[in-house]
Amino acid sequence: MNETDSPPAGAQAEQRARWRRILVMLGKIALVVGGIYLAVQALRAVDWSQVGDALGRLTWWEIGVIGLLIAVRQTVNAGTLPILVPGLSLPHALQTALSGTLIQTFTPPPADTVLRLSMLKSFGVETTRGAAALVLDTIVFYLARFVAPLIGLVLTLFVLPLEGIQIWMAVGGLAAAGLLVWAMVMISKGETAAGNVGRVAARVVKRLRPTVDPEAWAAAVVRFQKESSSGIVSRMARATPTMLGFILVDAIVVIVCLRFVGIPGEYVGYLAVLAAMFTLYPLTIFPFAGLGVLDASLIVLINAEGVADPADLVAALVIWRAATLLLPLLPGLVTLGLWRRRPAASAGDPAQTEM
Template sequence: MSRSGRASRSIRTLVLLTASLLLGWFIIVRVGTVDWEDVGDALAKLAAWQLVVLFGVVVVRQVLSAVPTALFVPGLGMTRAVVSDQAAMLMRVVAPPPADTAIRLTMLARWRVEPPAAVAGVVMTKVAHNTVRWSAPVIGFVLVLTDRFDSSFGAGALAGGSVAAVILVVVYLVARGRTTAGRVGLVAGRSVRTVRRSVDPEEWEAAATAFREQISGRLSTGLPRSLAALLVMLACDAAILLLSVRFVGVGADALPASEAVAAYLLVYPMTLLPIFGLGVLDASAVAIMVAYAGPELEGSLVAALFVWRTVTIGAALVLGGVAVLAGRLMPPARRDG
């Protein structure tokens, strides 16, 4: 990529991050005035052993996140998949896209994975993650529905579920056969070309066909297993947040687990934004929980989101840094059909 292209991506990411933080601030202001003394009191309740527990759940979550890579990249194995996944998460924190994809492909090349297989595996990893990401609001809606009907949760579930369904339908069409895959690529290329003239639809057609050849043998077992692992990963994500809420002193009588988890799942698609939605996701989750629990708990809930964000981002930095170093020392992957 040219220097001007990298600069453009960096500026766009910075703009998105700034907008996310400003929107987060605006949401918090609209919810109420945060009493920062309450936030400090809530954080003071946190014990060292609780941070260890949170970090432990994060580690489990990170391992589960790497399952699709292990399943879709032939011969890679779980250890290398975890290492490449942590390195990619580090890049999502410190650099604009597609730095995360670039470091994945660089590591796979170092481990002598054939480029077509590497690209197909990385694409399917993103497909699996985005399917679960957009399915999260549906799960949140179901959790809330056990107690009440909330139209905002319903709207989020409809929007998120629709995106997840489209992703799965496209993957199904690509997997049906070489001709169908080519047609899907051609149609997608023509659609994108309407807004980006540099796109060649025929190149997209060829890429879709090649992609289908790489993943067809692994799709029927790899995708269901990937989605199952990522749903457990999502449960770990929600558990980290819920534990953070409980550790700062917000009890189940004030905010039931179903409400806290549902609020997080509703805004989970915002993790697509820079640094996993830093700012706007946090503020949105707080606003939803405060709407249920009451403004008197806003300080404690802000503290909980601060703990959650610190632990998850901190783990990404630490584990990602270790992964980058470890990846350089690992031997090539075994060849596997």
């Protein structure tokens, strides 16, 4: 076969790209189908009238307790920003986080990022520093999300039957967390190392998205390295436990909801809920924080022995979801309104301190 008979290199590249797109789409479909299967298997035998009865058993003071726990949850969630932006106060960080959550719920990206950057700027944080801090904040969130299954696996060894999903989630989380830590360590070594990380990441992504430009990615990572200045790894090391604390508070909200709908501790123990939540937390990567997929998986794990009423379990998770997804919206609306009324930050704001 001579050269004129072989297909052009461009056509071959396009064909490979087409197959990659097909495989990625099939992978996404498989994930969605798997999530639907888990949800159906967990919920098919639920008596929804009993769920309604369980929800109706909540008293006013129990609703108040859940509201207070959500306030603690959101405060812990905002607690990473003051670590990543030295000089930024916790109230300002909380205001930024709540307002960003509100915008993120109702508008597509990057509207929430634009708002957060504007708020940080009004609090005296230089735009480039604020952008770098928001990137670090996202990385910290993912790092905690991938480390969580390791904690869940350790707890599982004490309180739950060991299932394959716990092992695979822990192994996958360890690999992802290791890659993130490696990337941050390399980036912190200087512009040359940062550029190399950007190129390597771009070449990996380019296999799935051929339009990716490795040099553009390298330049973007170098800019991030400059803007984030020194101490990337140390700040992440201090911020990640705070984000793990956020997952812990989330699990505590689930435990409280279980108790309030009438599921006693001898049916579903505290450590069992913690183990399940930490093990499965990477499932929040699905839309609306894994709504449906995470809930169904939690029901399967925490009720492995089948002693708790499925209707009560569903009711507890409905309360948890309503509280965590809806309750932060009202304070977000308030904080956004207050921020719009405040004057611009003065040039001497202490939050302008170098990161």
